[in-house]
Amino acid sequence: MKKLLVQVLTACSLMLYCPAAIAQQGTVTIKGTVVEESNGQPIAYATVMVGDNETKKPIDGTTTMDNGSFSLETDASDYYIEVSYLGFKTKTFGPPPTQSQTIDLGRVALSEDAEQLQEVVVQGEVSRTEFKLDKRVFNVGKDLSTTGASALEVLNNVPSVNVNIEGRISLRGSQGVQILINGKPSIIASEEGNALGTITADMIEKIEVMTNPSAKYDAEGTSGIINIVLKKEERKGLNGSISVNTGAPDSHSVGVSLNRRTENFNLFTQLGLGLRDMPNDLETRNVDLINNTTILSNGTEYRNETYYNFVLGTDYHINDNNVLTLSGNFAMEIEDQPSNTSFVALDSDNAISSEWERTEVTDAKNPKFQYELQYKKDFENHEDHTLLFSGLGNFFGKDQSSEFLNTTISGDDNDSRQQTRTDFKEAIFTFKLDYTNPITDEWTLETGAQYVMNDVSNDYEVNNFTNGAFVNDPGLTNVFEFDQKVLGVYGTGSYEGKKWGIKGGLRLEQTDQNTLLVTTSSANDQNYSNFFPSLHSSYKFSDKVSIQAGYSKRIYRPRMWDLNPFFNIRNNYSVRQGNPDLQPEFTDSYEVTSIYILGPASINFGVYHRYTTDVIERITTFENNVSTSKPENIGTNRATGIEFNAKYSPAKWLTLNGDFNYNQFQRDGIFETTVFDFSNEQWTSKLMTKIKLPSDFDLEMTGNYQSSYQTVQSDVSDMLFMDMGLRKNIMKGKAVLNLSVRDLFASRVDESQIAQASYEVYNRRQRGTFVALGFSYGFGKGEAMQYSGQQRRR
Known part of the structure; x- marks a missing residue:
């Protein structure tokens, strides 16, 4: 940015100082191409100046194009030509001895100026974090922006943010972070792919981290928001990356x-294709303590996918103050889900009464579309005075058919066949308008509105094989329709001085939600309006010590899969289904956070309190050895906790990053006749170590621990696991070889147990170790990256 700014200012000065009285002896065209002497690469935005030989003042001038070429006209007679670019030695040419209509300088090669480059580094700013009322802002300094690093590498330098070797982003140790580009959702940052490798550090001005968002943002609860703010004067040219990956279990x-x-244009695109296998080892145990009978099951479920992904978009800079963006994304997943589960029934004497196997064959096609239109206007009176409108559309479909076959091995006859069919369609449209007006340098007003429409239809059918033919099961067949519209309007006002600031806001959201079981005409309509206030304040003691406090009210609206009462019969002794009568849960969130910059270390320490009403939690009922899990609104939850994270680089080759989160919670509630009042605690920790080895090798090891904790019914076991990655930079950093191992010791196990007076339920799930090897190459200004065509998770 500094280089570009110098060239723009130089060009402007050339225009301003052109003398009015110049010799009128004909126009001369001067042209040529400016390149780097070391590698022959063209230099864009180099300055070409025509100067007066006597006064040494500029007469005419221009800057080079993307390919290094230039052409300018001059009426001067006694002049010289100067070609310059920051960090390179200047070349000067005198006028030719014979005057002609065209002067072709040809290939002008500039050599690097070591003294200039060193001076830039010394004077460059160092990246640092500061508090800005409702957010933490990481300003990208010259120490990062001149390295050619990718956006992912810059994010990994931000306190509380981690990016593992596969490109997964986490905030405060939690994934599921919402990534915004210039304050809005973007296909570049969507979960459908990873295009952040085409954004380089020199394009980024700052990164904003919001763990407790203000009223300007959706009241819908998330784990946090990260906003990547790009510089207005992005360098021009072609950026790109190509990657090839393979892994085991099969993932290519x-x-x-x-x-x-x-x-005037920024054109971006992404193409991806691949296949992957995702096996899950499952084990369940259902014990009826009244009749002393048990059903045991264990097996492996697979989700094998072939996927295709295509992204295309453009930014059109109408002029310096108006930008129009249009982009689209198409993806297709073709699924194959074979599974095999073994069942054993035990009688009251704990003897085997029967054994059988249940196999599944499932095929599905999942088309996905996403498109976006955005208009942004910058007002001339202030760089932060803006008007932004965006429209975003998403479509997801699933056309799935399954067949289940039970085969008796011994004992009672359990032979049976079932077929299911699913036709699922979801469309989401988001329209957003934001207006920001900095009245003075200290006072700012913001206002805006958002309208989100969510329309879902799930046509589900079950057929049983009876007397040689498949017969529909009306009790398990229906069409579930979900329609939700949310209108939000907000206003915020803030004062921000040099050391102290305060920001208050209020958001009003009106929700209209309707569910319908078409076949049975069972409807549930909810219409409610809520205010969501927010208040934030910060104080800067010094450049190294700051404190921030904030409050916001949040909401969690039940999703379609929380509400849909129909379930997958993959394991018909362990059933999960939705509840159309669910109410939203509300949370009042308070937190105080401090940041300390101590040389090579940055430390964040915070305390928080969250009070949640109508908490949604799954309740299991039990009948005939069948456990049915269903979400219910169960009372309130009060959680108070502390958070500590630190990043420390004692040497250039070593970086340590630790996260620790502890909270104690109190649950109060009643369901039917059962009282769920209890208190418990839980904590998570993570330690990531990055080591720069000789020969451009990077080693990364991440250890994770999640403590055991209690829900209203279950005891969830603790979990300890490690991920490891090794990366090798080749071809002067433009290409990368990457080896990663997830769950190195195969110790990541999800395990829970319900122990009630009349029954017990045990569940265990494990995915196992995953090994991946990748190669990627970045060209232009694009950084080598790992492509990840992430599937939509449900």
Whole structure:
């Protein structure tokens, strides 16, 4: 940015100082191409100046194009030509001895100026974090922006943010972070792919981290928001990356990301294809303590996918103050879900009464579309005076058919066949308008509105094989329709001085939610309006010590899969279903956070309190050895906790990053006749170590621990696991070889147990170790990256 700014200012000065009285002896065209002497690469935005030989003042001038070429006209007679670029030695040419209509300088090669480059580094700013009322802002300094690092590498330098070697982003140790580009959702940052590798550090101005968002943002609860703010004067040219990955269990992909920037257009695209296998080892135990009978099951479920992904979009810079963006994304997943589960029934004497196997064959196609239109206007009176409108559309479909076959091994006859069919469609449309007006340097007003429409239809059918033919089961067949519209409007006002600031806001959201079981005409309509206030304040003691306090009210609206009463019969002794009568849960969130910058270390320490009403939690009922899990609104939850995270780089080759989160909670509630009042605690910790080894090798090891904790019915076991990655930079950092191992010791096990007076239920799930090897190459200004065509998770 500094280089570009110098060239722009130089060009402007050339225009301003052009003398009015110049010799009128004809126009001369001067042209040529400016390149780097070391590698022949063209230099964009180099300055070409025509100067007066006597006064040494500029007469005419221009800057080079993306390919290094230039052409300018001059009427001067006694002049010289100067070609310069920051960090390179200047070249000077005198006028030719014979005057002609065209002067072709040809290939002008500039050599690097070591003294200039060293001076830039010394004077460059160092990246640092500061509090800005409702957010933490990480300003990207020259120590990062001149390295050519990717956006993912810059994010990994932000306190509380971690990016593992596969490109997964986490905030305060939790994934599921909402990533925004310039304050809005973007296909570049969507979960459908990873195009952040085409954004380089020199394009980023700052990164904003919001753990407790203000009223400007959706009241819908998330684990946090990260907003990547790009510089207005992005460098132009072609950025790109190509990656090839393979792994075990089978996971193979090829991805290409391209970004082309010109004077008025920014064109970006991504193509990806691959296949992956995702096995899950499952084990369940259902014990009827009244009849002393038990059903045991264990097996492996697979979700094998072939997927395709295509992204295409453009930014059109109408002029300096108006930008129009249009982008689209298409993806297709083709699923194959074979599974095999063994069942054993034990009688009251704990003897085997019967054994059988249940196999599944499932095929599905999942098309996905996403498109976006955005208009942004910058007002001339202030750089932060903006108007932003965006429209975002998403479509997801699933056309799935399954067949289940029970085969008796011994004992009672359990032979049976079942077929299911699912036709699922979901459309989400989001329209957003934001207006920001900085009245003075200290006072700012913001206002805006958002309208979200969510329309879902799930046509589900079960057929049983009876007397040689499949017969529909009307008790398990229906069409579930879900329609939700949320209108939100907000206003915020803030004062921000040099040391102290305060920001208050209020958001009003009106929700209209309707569910309908078409076949049985069972409807549930909810219509409610809520206010969501927020208040934030911060105080800066010094450049190294700051404190921030905040409050916001949040909401969690039940999703379609929380509400849909129908379930997958993959394991018909362990059933999960939705509840159309669910109410939203509300949370009042308070937190105080401090930040300390101590040389090579940054430390964040915070305390928080969250009070949640109508908490949604799954309740299990038990009948005939069948456990049915269903979400219910169960009372209130009060959680008070502390958070500590630190990043420390004692040497250039070593970086340590630790996260620790502890909270104690009090649950109060009643369901039917059962009282669920109890208190418990839980904590999580993570330690990530990055080591730069010789020969451009990077080693990364991450240890994770999640303590055991209690829910209203279950006891969830603790979990300890480690991930490891090894990366090798080749071809001067433009290419990367990457080896990663998830769950190195196969110790990541999800395990829970319900112990009630009349029954016990035990569940265990494990995915096992995953090994991946990848190669990626970045060209232009694009960084080598790992492509990840992430599937939509449900």
